[in-house]
Amino acid sequence: MSTSVVRTRRDTLGTSALRPDGGAKVQGSFAFSSDVWADNMLWGATLRSPHPYARIISIDTSEAIKIAGVETVLTAEDVPGKLTYGLIDSDQPVFASGVVRYMGEPVAAVAADHPETCRRALAAIRVEYEVLEPHVNPEDSISGSVPPIHPNGNLLRHQRIVCGDTSVTGPVMVECEYEIGMQDQAFLGLEAALAIPDSDGGGLEMIVATQWLHEDRKQIALCLGLPEENIRLTLGGVGGAFGAREDISLQVHASLLALRTGRPIKMQYSREESFFGHVHRHPAKIWVRHHASNDGMILKIEARMVFDGGAYASTSAAVLINAVTHIQGPYRCANAIVDGFAARTNNPPCGAMRGFGVVQACFAHESQMDKLAQACGLSPVEIRLRNAMRTGDRLITGQPVESVAPVERCIRETDAIALPPQMTSSPHELSLPGGSGRTADRSHIVRGIGWGVSIKNLMYSETFDDYATARCRLDNGVVTLKFATSEVGQGFVTLAPQIARSVLGVDTVIVDPMDTTIGSAGSTSASRQTWMSGGAVDGACRLVRERLFEHVAQQHNLDPLQLEIDDTDIIDTRGTLRISVSKASAGVAFEETFEHHHRPTEDLDENGQGNCHVAFAFVAHRAVVDVDTELGLVKVVQIATAQDVGRALNPLSVLGQIEGGIAQGLGLAVMEEILMVNGIVKNPSFTDYLLPTALDAPDVVAILIEEPDPQAPLGAKGVGEPPCISVTPAIAAAIRDATGRAITRVPVRPSDICL
Amino acid sequence: MSETQIYSLRVNGKLREVTDAWLGESLLYVLRERLGLPGSKGACEQGECGSCTVVMDGAAVCSCLVLAASAVGADITTIEGLTDGALTDVQQAFIDEGAVQCGFCTPGLIVAVHHLLDNTPKPSEMEVKEALSGNICRCTGYGRIFAAVTRVIDQRAQQ
Numbered sequence: 067m068s069t070s071v072v073r074t075r076r077d078t079l080g081t082s083a084l085r086p087d088g089g090a091k092v093q094g095s096f097a098f099s100s101d102v103w104a105d106n107m108l109w110g111a112t113l114r115s116p117h118p119y120a121r122i123i124s125i126d127t128s129e130a131i132k133i134a135g136v137e138t139v140l141t142a143e144d145v146p147g148k149l150t151y152g153l154i155d156s157d158q159p160v161f162a163s164g165v166v167r168y169m170g171e172p173v174a175a176v177a178a179d180h181p182e183t184c185r186r187a188l189a190a191i192r193v194e195y196e197v198l199e200p201h202v203n204p205e206d207s208i209s210g211s212v213p214p215i216h217p218n219g220n221l222l223r224h225q226r227i228v229c230g231d232t233s234v235t236g237p238v239m240v241e242c243e244y245e246i247g248m249q250d251q252a253f254l255g256l257e258a259a260l261a262i263p264d265s266d267g268g269g270l271e272m273i274v275a276t277q278w279l280h281e282d283r284k285q286i287a288l289c290l291g292l293p294e295e296n297i298r299l300t301l302g303g304v305g306g307a308f309g310a311r312e313d314i315s316l317q318v319h320a321s322l323l324a325l326r327t328g329r330p331i332k333m334q335y336s337r338e339e340s341f342f343g344h345v346h347r348h349p350a351k352i353w354v355r356h357h358a359s360n361d362g363m364i365l366k367i368e369a370r371m372v373f374d375g376g377a378y379a380s381t382s383a384a385v386l387i388n389a390v391t392h393i394q395g396p397y398r399c400a401n402a403i404v405d406g407f408a409a410r411t412n413n414p415p416c417g418a419m420r421g422f423g424v425v426q427a428c429f430a431h432e433s434q435m436d437k438l439a440q441a442c443g444l445s446p447v448e449i450r451l452r453n454a455m456r457t458g459d460r461l462i463t464g465q466p467v468e469s470v471a472p473v474e475r476c477i478r479e480t481d482a483i484a485l486p487p488q489m490t491s492s493p494h495e496l497s498l499p500g501g502s503g504r505t506a507d508r509s510h511i512v513r514g515i516g517w518g519v520s521i522k523n524l525m526y527s528e529t530f531d532d533y534a535t536a537r538c539r540l541d542n543g544v545v546t547l548k549f550a551t552s553e554v555g556q557g558f559v560t561l562a563p564q565i566a567r568s569v570l571g572v573d574t575v576i577v578d579p580m581d582t583t584i585g586s587a588g589s590t591s592a593s594r595q596t597w598m599s600g601g602a603v604d605g606a607c608r609l610v611r612e613r614l615f616e617h618v619a620q621q622h623n624l625d626p627l628q629l630e631i632d633d634t635d636i637i638d639t640r641g642t643l644r645i646s647v648s649k650a651s652a653g654v655a656f657e658e659t660f661e662h663h664h665r666p667t668e669d670l671d672e673n674g675q676g677n678c679h680v681a682f683a684f685v686a687h688r689a690v691v692d693v694d695t696e697l698g699l700v701k702v703v704q705i706a707t708a709q710d711v712g713r714a715l716n717p718l719s720v721l722g723q724i725e726g727g728i729a730q731g732l733g734l735a736v737m738e739e740i741l742m743v744n745g746i747v748k749n750p751s752f753t754d755y756l757l758p759t760a761l762d763a764p765d766v767v768a769i770l771i772e773e774p775d776p777q778a779p780l781g782a783k784g785v786g787e788p789p790c791i792s793v794t795p796a797i798a799a800a801i802r803d804a805t806g807r808a809i810t811r812v813p814v815r816p817s818d819i820c821l
Numbered sequence: 822m823s824e825t826q827i828y829s830l831r832v833n834g835k836l837r838e839v840t841d842a843w844l845g846e847s848l849l850y851v852l853r854e855r856l857g858l859p860g861s862k863g864a865c866e867q868g869e870c871g872s873c874t875v876v877m878d879g880a881a882v883c884s885c886l887v888l889a890a891s892a893v894g895a896d897i898t899t900i901e902g903l904t905d906g907a908l909t910d911v912q913q914a915f916i917d918e919g920a921v922q923c924g925f926c927t928p929g930l931i932v933a934v935h936h937l938l939d940n941t942p943k944p945s946e947m948e949v950k951e952a953l954s955g956n957i958c959r960c961t962g963y964g965r966i967f968a969a970v971t972r973v974i975d976q977r978a979q980q
Binding site: 082084085087088090091092093094095096097098100101103180181182252253254255256304305306307308336337494496502507514519554555556557718719721722724725726727728729730732751752753757758760761763766 | 853863904913
């Protein structure tokens with residue numbers, strides 16, 4: 067509650083413009099994808115495997131279809147097109163056929179007149195399974211000691227990085243194995259879609275909550291065996307995403323049910339189904355050894371990183387590359403040898419979640435930095451300052467960091483933030499560890515302080531051209547913008563009009579519905595939309611501005627190059643002309659479309675060398691925690707942070723991303739974990755999977771480091787992921803500081819503190 | 822389905838007839854799917870997240886945990902019934918302070934904040950946090966939500 071936000075008159079770039087959808091959202095009239103419906107609609111539902119690994123002997127749907135109100139039951143035999151989908155490798159069956167490979171894998175789907183009829187129909191489907199011993203240890207995938215559970219094998223990817231002189235050793239060596247648990251994105255707006263079939267059965271319309279409309283459309287079309295243009299997707303209101311809406315969930319099932327029944331199908335997951343219906347953050351084990359000089363300079367990093375990808379590939383290959391290429395953290399390091407593995411197991415599939423592989427790497431490298439500091443007799447701040455990366459330094463992949471890299475400044479400005487007051491002699495009971503449980507005893511509470519600093523790549527890597535498209539139309543002084551960018555809550559619908567106002571000097575900007583009638587915007591992920599879709603909107607607006615200037619120049623016999631926008635006017639920089647944009651554009655209309663592509667990237671070679679990333683952002687976090695050392699409970703008191711944002715295009719939105727990301731990083735540090743026993747998920751509910759509440763939220767003091775990045779179209783870096791990355795190790799370090807315990811895994815459990 | 826019944830619910834001051842409804846339907850389902858009031862949201866079905874918060878006979882309840890047919894005779898207020906159109910001070914403050922991101926938790930939070938301030942006009946910081954701890958927000962980290970509530974408390978104190 068400590069950071070204030072200043073407003074200015076026009077909602078241009080740099081102002082804290084307010085959300086255009088805010089009014090509808092506070093009144094409950096904003097249509098989320100779960101709020102849409104159609105006449106004559108049916109409900110769809112999915113039958114899922116109760117076993118992590120089993121052979122399907124038989125599926126008998128005959129009793130289910132007899133139930134009054136049930137319209138159809140579908141299984142793998144009913145998929146007309148491609149039988150699998152997937153973001154990078156198409157290895158996940160639409161419906162399991164012959165074998166199920168994780169608990170919750172879809173086996174069949176029904177359409178019926180009521181959700182309760184669906185539930186009864188699912189219960190009436192008889193599936194005979196031969197239960198098999200699940201393969202749940204990623205090490206077995208690496209060693210090859212268990213038979214493949216999938217035709218593509220058990221190893222999803224191996225990547226090695228060999229950098230510099232690997233024979234180098236240092237007088238100081240610290241090493242440890244770290245473990246990161248499986249986190250869930252836990253967006254609030256559950257998966258939901260409405261699929262409306264065309265009357266001729268040759269295509270459909272879908273309103274869906276997703277991160278990437280065009281990728282969904284591609285995968286749906288393949289599975290349906292229909293041309294992409296026959297599938298039209300519109301973004302329904304999205305209740306958060308955080309990576310969990312990048313993969314297909316119910317899209318193909320709803321489409322199949324709609325085409326089979328010829329009626330609109332609404333599908334909507336329950337919370338329990340949602341835990342099984344989307345990918346999670348990879349659990350990982352990371353061994354690292356740092357070699358350093360006596361004065362704390364890092365000489366070499368050795369690491370072995372094992373990521374459990376679960377049953378299907380999803381984005382594991384890309385997550386792994388992020389992990390191995392970020393294991394050095396935001397620090398200079400000339401020599402490294404790193405081996406990374408993404409393994410297939412019978413655990414739930416893992417893929418994208420905010421931070422995408424870097425969260426896991428960061429917990430390891432930041433824990434190591436504290437070990438190194440201790441070994442060299444330096445403070446956590448000093449060890450980080452000495453090694454802090456600067457623009458031009460090379461990563462262990464050989465890639466030079468061309469992005470602005472204000473690592474040192476992030477650390478120093480965070481360090482300068484005032485610490486919170488010491489606990490009073492009679493603190494409010496809810497502010498203590500354990501909170502409303504009222505278990506804390508003041509005498510057992512110890513305060514600790516910890517640090518975390520991180521580097522995060524922005525946009526997609528390894529030669530992927532994740533371009534974004536936008537169209538701008540200026541008509542009688544009113545701008546209409548069109549793009550397919552998924553608004554998932556981050557505020558692109560606020561930012562895009564800000565861009566148009568700044569570039570074109572207009573005030574009224576309409577954002578058309580996001581759908582597939584325009585080119586792809588890429589995914590709302592990888593902290594990329596401000597850069598990519600922002601760049602596309604900026605580009606389209608600039609093209610329109612050129613047309614407008616030509617029009618005005620012709621009318622006034624001027625050179626268009628001497629015109630520019632001043633507030634809401636066009637002015638002649640060499641003369642006296644001043645005409646408002648609304649007047650200048652009266653009676654004319656200009657429309658332009660622009661595709662923004664980021665600079666090309668390279669693949670990594672067999673030694674992990676190559677310029678595989680586009681750009682980087684940095685952030686520092688300092689955590690202050692109170693720990694009840696007897697009960698092992700933690701209260702995060704304050705998070706101080708200075709984040710490299712390039713340029714704050716909307717400071718209020720940036721602050722929202724920072725505070726929200728910190729809460730998710732706090733969740734991973736001390737609360738959130740999907741618990742599994744031999745492939746069985748034990749806590750798929752909000753009763754058992756704990757999320758930070760208002761009482762868990764720390765005070766956040768945030769500083770925005772604004773050093774505009776010349777490579778970024780608007781000078782702004784993505785701000786979505788960095789807040790949730792180094793806050794987790796900072797909290798873990800603070801717990802170490804308070805307790806003296808090793809704390810080598812997150813989330814930190816009471817038993818890690820007090821047993 | 823066979824287990825159906827006709828009953829009436831008093832929602833936002835109006836008596837609304839519910840016909841042909843399965844008796845197992847929650848109040849949340851009936852509000853959303855039968856009475857055209859989708860403002861209340863479902864996100865956990867367990868009373869953990871507060872997205873479905875409505876006020877029932879003066880108490881803030883999770884409508885996902887109330888059987889609709891058991892709410893006969895109760896006075897129910899949903900997000901749609903807070904005003905006749907103009908934004909309330911709480912709604913305006915949520916917009917102005919950036920307390921809305923994806924917005925899925927927002928209706929439940931708005932109802933919960935109104936309920937809090939109706940019953941405790943000048944809550945302390947901890948009273949606010951405790952009252953809202955049953956409403957999970959995954960986007961904001963709560964900072965801007967606290968700022969919005971603080972703004973309303975200050976505004977009302979000055980009136």
